[in-house]
Amino acid sequence: MAGFYGVYHGPEGIKNIANEVNKHTIQLAKSLEGKKGFKVRTKHFFDTIGSIRGEKLTLY
DSSP states (O other), X not given: OHHHHHHHHHHXXXXXXXXXXXXXXXXXXXXXXXXXXXXXXXXXXXXXXXXXXXXXXXXX
């Protein structure tokens, strides 16, 4: 299935999709940082970030 996805979208399409995913992840990280009590623990990420609120680590 992933192979067909790659063939359908092509190299540039896959890069565009990856860039959009990363852009949305960055927006989520910035949004979480603005919330009281949240701290984004992950400094380098692509599509998953770790956030701490109190003592609990949550992955998004």
